Amino acid sequence: MDDVKTRTEGRAGIVTLARPQALNALSHPMSLAIEAAFDAWRDDPAIALVIMEAEGEKAFCAGGDIASIYHQAKAGALQPARDFWRDEYRLNVKIAEYPKPIVSFMQGFIMGGGVGLGCHGSHRIVGESSRVAMPECGIGLIPDVGGSLILARAPGRVGEYVGLTGERLNAADAIFAGFANLYVPGEDWPALKRGLIETGDATRAEEAARPVEGATLPGLMPMLDRVFSAETLSEILERLEGEGGETAEKALAAIRRSSPISLAATLEILRRARGFSSVREAVALEYRFTWRSHELGDFVEGIRAQLIDKDRTPHWKHPAADAAPAPYIAMMLSSLGENDIQ
Template sequence: MTEDILIRKDGRAGRITLNRPKALNALTYDMCMSIDAALKDWARDDDVALLVIDGAGDKAFCAGGDIAEMYATGTAGDYSYGRRFWRDEYRMNARLFEFPKPVVSFLQGFTMGGGVGVGCHGSHRIVGETSKIAMPECGIGLLPDVGGTLLLARAPGRIGEYLGTTGDRMDAGDAIFAGFADYFIPEAEWDTLKTALCQTGDWEAVDRAARPAPAARLAGWQPVIDDYFGGETLGDIWRGLPAEDDWPEPIRHAIRLMDRNAPLAMASAVECVHRARIRDDMRTALRQEYRFTHRSMEQGDFLEGIRAAIIDKDRTPKWAHKDWRAVPGGDVHAMTGPLGPDELQFDDERDGS
């Protein structure tokens, strides 16, 4: 087992600790596979009453996936590594979402992208004073994945479309309001709670420790967001806005964020959130996300997004589409349509196929 992740049994709990604090606990492929193996074992282990998932350090639970290897292989014309990473990561996300026992996650600092796929699919998702949760994938040419489109689809009103296209960060109150977290507990009390969970296996200890959720900025913004993010497509959202002089502050904030992001990714995010809302099912959402990520290096903006953000760090990506207000529907379908024999499959298909 890699030292980047610590997996062990502690009393009545299965413990998973992401252990790359200097890298903000970014997920590697080996870490994903270690989590998946533990979930398989502990689902059948009567000694494990619940899971406790946390991250080392105080800056991040997990700031996303480790994408340097994807860039290196993708720019060399090898797309197989990235596709394998996403395929197997999504299978792990589904297994975690469907885990038959309570899963308690402690989400300090940054929880973004791939970190959402580990930390936000459990039954008891805890945030504190430093929590910052986001799905910022559109900023690097991806759409919200790791099951994120289902979380966004379940958010109140049109908050999901807003968060998915802007990548806006949520604090603890926002995360609870939007359905990415469940409990606010002061971080100074987390170690005591973890000890109690491991000793007793009593997940109701989380309920007893919880405090009232902080006020949510997004709750106050929701009426405006609902009014203007209800379009069928990304272009419809733009066309439904009033004249710029009449934009309320939530819309001005949204446009500032959206102007940085990949147009094709945002347009595809709107489409996939809508599809996830129609069929409320994690595996269906992951399959849809995989259609995009499978194509994202060869046909999309992912490699350019990584170059601008991580490699050259010039923050000036040259997106394939110049204007997010006018992404052709055919281009969205080309990224989100069926993959045929390459469709994401799960190793325990529920329909027996």
């Protein structure tokens, strides 16, 4: 299909996201096409590794194609989005468990669905332009596509901070937080890709990696641990108010703009995910929320405010960031019965 190109060259299977005009937003057909390629290459002895790349300078993938979900939901069609998320999460798990090296070249924005594509493989490369974020709470969703597990495994309380605020991470911070593991200057990417294609040797990526400077998260760790270790959202907000300083004020503003349902669910999911051993467990829990999100959560209103009307003034179901009742969050994360991901 035109929006994603899959091909084999030399020793590599190559997936190229080809929607640069839409920041390579991931659609349901794109997800299925990528999965089909991964399935075809899994047992092909001619393919030693997979390269994930994207056209355009602005984004590797800025997220899922959520505008279509809005229009479907407004028309009363809830199942298409649920089918998309189920299939997308299955792809995320296959990437995480793939038996061959996957080398992701992630330029520009890597958000939401882009994290699910690029940040679970073995060799996750970022460069100067890379900006990683999980801003889902701002649109009434939760950090999904297995991103909750990455956040839960981040050092200290970095996961809560990044997940609740949607903070954009530069290359150094993305590596520190666990979204990427290699920094390669952008000018070196073409030669590295040629070497990977020719040899099928993924250690070429490790050899091309360079030290990266500019990480801000390590210096924030004492404050983040102090604030985001609080048990509840109310306590986190209270600690942020008492903390002062630019980072705390920015975090406070970001949280107050976001969906109360999404914030509370994200906090609960991250706390549970610290006990998970695999992406499978993470996406199973995430799916319970996303399955309900456009009917019982704030997702449709979040898309409206951000992408459709673009007034940036969402009318959430609850009036304050910490106002979502605990029983409601428990319901959003409860079993879906036969609809649970198995």
